[in-house]
Amino acid sequence: MSKGSTSPVSGQPAATAPPAPPRPSPGAVRLTVNGTPHTVRSSPDTPLLYVLRDELQLHGPRFGCGLGQCGACTVHLAGNAVRSCTIPISAVGDQPITTLEGLGSPDRLHPVQQAFIEEQAMQCGYCINGWIMTAAAFLAKNPNPRDAEIRTALSGLICRCGTHVRILRAVKRASAVRRA
Numbered sequence: 443m444s445k446g447s448t449s450p451v452s453g454q455p456a457a458t459a460p461p462a463p464p465r466p467s468p469g470a471v472r473l474t475v476n477g478t479p480h481t482v483r484s485s486p487d488t489p490l491l492y493v494l495r496d497e498l499q500l501h502g503p504r505f506g507c508g509l510g511q512c513g514a515c516t517v518h519l520a521g522n523a524v525r526s527c528t529i530p531i532s533a534v535g536d537q538p539i540t541t542l543e544g545l546g547s548p549d550r551l552h553p554v555q556q557a558f559i560e561e562q563a564m565q566c567g568y569c570i571n572g573w574i575m576t577a578a579a580f581l582a583k584n585p586n587p588r589d590a591e592i593r594t595a596l597s598g599l600i601c602r603c604g605t606h607v608r609i610l611r612a613v614k615r616a617s618a619v620r621r622a
């Protein structure tokens with residue numbers, strides 16, 4: 443019997459070792475999304491948006507311009523609203539990611555989600571992820587904003603349907619609910 447097959451404690455033949463858990467391949471990127479850890483297959487330079495949508499099947503963040511200009515792809519990175527189309531997954535590190543799917547739940551909507559419904563702020567809905575995620579991050583840090591501050595926080599987001607007035611009303615409603 444070879445030495446390698448004997449237990450150093452009991453001197454008995456060693457039990458067969460359980461199979462080792464699969465190791466992430468070299469260079470694999472780990473992401474924590476909506477509280478769940480993932481090891482993703484995509485290459486480290488892949489934009490976060492593509493991984494969220496194509497690999498993790500999270501379709502809240504949308505592809506609009508792909509250039510960081512419209513905001514449709516916005517997610518939270520460690521609580522900050524960022525445009526996921528321009529961030530490679532290698533730059534995320536251990537910062538937690540929250541997408542629209544993780545902001546609230548069907549049973550317990552985030553106040554911004556609820557306000558968008560109550561104000562009927564959506565028309566086609568394509569842009570709405572960006573507005574909701576940006577507003578939610580902003581209100582978390584500024585619970586009692588003035589109108590001008592809301593406008594500044596949301597500047598740079600684009601709605602091709604032109605529902606800006608209803609969107610602003612929804613964000614104001616959400617800020618009032620959060621203060622109540």
Ligand code: FES
Pocket residue numbers: 504505506507508509510511512513514515516525526527528
């Ligand atoms: S798709 Fe990311 S900013 Fe337009």
Ligand code: FES
Pocket residue numbers: 563564565566567568569570600601602603604605
């Ligand atoms: S609701 Fe259609 S693009 Fe904004």
